[in-house]
Each structure stands twice: as structure tokens, then as C-alpha cells.
Amino acid sequence: MKKTTIITFAVISALFLVSWIAKGMFTEGSSPFLDGFLVTLAAFLTLAIMSFLYKDNPYYKFAEHLFVGVSAAYAMCLGFWSTIVGNLIPRLSSGISEFFKVSYIEGDYNFIYFIPIIFGILLLMRLSPRGGWLSRWPLAFIVGTTAGLNFVRYLRSDFINQVSSTIVPLMIDWQGFGHFFSNLNFSATGQLVMMFSNLVIFIGVTCGIIYFYFSKEHTGWFGRASKIGIWILMITFGASFGYTVMGRISLLVGRITFLFRDWLEIIS
């Protein structure tokens, strides 16, 4: 190990300790040293992740690996208590429910809930070299059910609903040219803007789909429609880009606020 690495580690550890003790001494509450430790730990992890902006380093790797372990266990604990104890146990038997201190849900078909337990155990057979093939049965159940569910769900929400929302009236509240020109304005809820917006949506969706259709050469009127599709897509990518940037910057502001307000207490 390099001398500079050891010195850096020693300095960072000393700063961590100083921060912890200082936060513990000057923080009010029932457990100031625990609160101080947690805030210092959060600040250390924030800075460790930010250090990646300089280059990949051991502190970033530490935070990254810690995140993997903690998040996996967090998901498992939440899943166990909400699904197994919250949903499955109350339907198995009154004795087991009493053991887990959850109220038993009576039902004539509760015995069916033993089947997912059997499937779950079969899934764990994947760990066995000889019985690994048995894990394909629950896998087939999950894949089949999800495929069937997705088939209907996406056909309805991502296709039928989207198409029906696109085929909208282009002439809104149409009472003749006289009424149209006498009420002409650029208000967002005005007739002109609404009609123009519906037209843009219809043309945008049609041309966007044409752009993604590669089974026909993009020439002639098809090519022109495809070109309009690219323009609409570029506007979308720009808008989405700007929206994402602002979202990320707001997260960054949140982290910097945490460092300066909650940890260093420089700003109020």
C-alpha cells in the first residue's frame, strides 16, 4: 500500500471521528452520539460517491459495495414482512398466524396458498446440482402468468388507449369561420391553440411511428413523413433532456443542502 494512501485514509478517518464527536457533543436529542454518527456516516457516503467525479477510488468503491449489500437486504426484509407475513401467513393457519402475531384471514380456499410455497421451494432447488431442473416449473409459472398479463395490459394501455387518445377531433367547438376569427387568441385553452395542438399530436404520432418503421424504404412521401417524425423526436429528446437535467440538479442541490445544513450546520 502506498504511503499517500495510508495518510489519506488516516486523515479521513480522523476527520470522521472529529465530526462524529463534535456532532455528538453539540446535537440535542435523546441519543446525540447515535444521531451524530448517522449524519456523519451519511455525509461521508455522500462525499465518497461525489469523489468519483475526480476518478474511481477506494472510497467510491466502498460506498458502492455497501449499497449493494444494504439494498439487497432491505428489499428482502420488506418483501418478507409485507408479502410473506402480511399476505401469506394469515391465510395458512390460525396457529402460524398467532405465532407471527398477525390476524388470521378465514377462507374456504386458503389451502391453495400452499401451492406457491411448494413452487417457491422448487425454485430454491436451483441450488441443487441434481434437482435444478425442478426450478423450471415455478419459473414457467411466473413467465407464463407475466406474459399473459403483459399481453393484455400493454395491448390495452400502450396500444389501444394510445391510439384512441391520438384520434381526437381536429375541429374543436367549431361554429363556423366567423366565430373562429372573432375569438382568435393564443390562450392555452383557446380554440386555435387546442386545434393546433391536436393536429400536432396526430401528425407527431403518425410521423413518429413512420420513422420507426424500417420495412419500407424512407423515400418519397414516406421519407418526408419520416423526416417530420425525426423533428418531433428531436424536440422531445431536447425537452426530456432539459427535464432530466433539472431533476438531477435538484437532487444535487438536496445533497449539498444536506452537507452544509445538516452536517456542517453552516446554513440554516
Added chain:
Amino acid sequence: MKRQLPFLLVFLFGAFMVFQYYVPHESSEFVYEFLLDWVMIIGIFALALGIWSLYTVSVDKIRHKKENWAYSYVTLIGLFIMVVLGFTYKVGDSWGFYSVFVISLMTLLGFLIQTSVSKDKGLWLGLSGLSLVVALGIAFTDDSWGIAFMTSEGLSNTMFTNFADFVLTPILATMFSLLAFFIASAAYRAFRARNILATLLLIAAIIVMLRFNPYMPFGLPEYMAKTSNWLMNVPNLAAQRAIVIGIGLGIVATSLKVILGIERGYMGKG
């Protein structure tokens, strides 16, 4: 039997889920609800399989001293601390010897890893046994906390929520916030108005960014906010909808291929 039965199961359950939508009968909806519960329950077993896989991969890295092997200890410690905190809860006013219990379990983990890694297995196995005895001794004699296998109060363990708030949230939020810097660097390359398409991208992005910027020195002109809203609600919606229709058709086609047994990649080899 080994391959045919799973394909039959996929077809049966897939076809049922498709047709139950078109048969709005009470019994059909009853079975549908059951199947959704089953998927969630089996999913938790899959999660346990994933945790075991993470454990074996990490121990394997330590055993063979692969690149960055030392960080696998960090992963395992984080994993075990969170599992212990997730399954224990406070009974009285104080935690008693709870911290000693957690430390002895962590020590047990370290010794168990050393047992599988080291040549001198007897020493490490003995130390593992000692740590286990200490942990079990505290678990059975200390009444100030309990193993939450017996109650749903496990998640009310304050240290569990503290670890989520002070470890998970800062790392996740900072990782996402780092993207602001990388996006800025990408924007420098993408936003040069070299042609009409890049110019459209640039103008749309600038309008939306100004709209959501809270630090505008003279306030945001009203027409700018309206233009930004229109961009987000009309052209953006149109292109997003075109993309969503494409994705939807893709998912429907893939689902149909899976149900009919044309797509079999998920079954693996053998």
C-alpha cells in the same frame, strides 16, 4: 418431462391470463387474484435466491482473491447488518446487549468466511462456534429486544429505518445527482447547433431548463412558461406516444411468442 412440462405450464397460465380478461366472471376474477398473489409470493423466494447468489459470489471473490475482493467484505457486512436489523425489534425502553449481539453475529460472519477461505479451518470454525454461542446466549437471556420472526414489528426497528435513511438514501440520491455533471458534459457535445435537428434539440432543452430554473434573476416571463408547458404537453407527448405504441407492440409480440413457445430463451440450456 424436464422441458415439455414447463412449456405446457407457460402456455396454460399465459393463455388463462389472456382469456380471463375477456371473461369478466366472478370465478375467473377469483382465480386471477389468486395467481397474482402466487406470483408475488414466489417472487420473495426468488429474492432469497438472489441474496444467496450475492453471498456465494462475494465469498468466491474473497476465496480466490479476485480483483477488488476486499470490498466483498463490505457488501457482506452491509447485507448481514441489514438482515439482522430487519428481523429484530425493541421490547422495553433500552436495547440491553443488542449491540453486542449484532457485533457477535458480524464476527460469526467474518469467521465463517475465513473458515471457507483459510487452510486452518479448525481454528476459524472454533471461533465461529464461540461467536455463535455468545450471540445465542444474548438472544435467549436478554429480554430488552426480540427476534421479530414472531411479530410484524420487525420493520419498526429504528436502526433498520435509520440505515435506510442514512445509508441507502444518500448513496442513491448522490449517484443520481452525479448524472447532472455527466449530462452537462454530454450536452456540450450534443448541443452544438450544427444542423436543424441539433438546433431543435438545443432550443427545446433550453426552454424547458429555463422553465424549471428557480434562480432566474428577473423572474420567468409568462410566455416562456407557457411555451415550455406546450412543448412538454404536445410535441413531447406525441413523440412519447409514438415510442410507447412501438414498445407496446413489441411487448405484445414477445408475450405471444413466449406463450406459444416460440421464444424459449428464459428456460436456459440443458
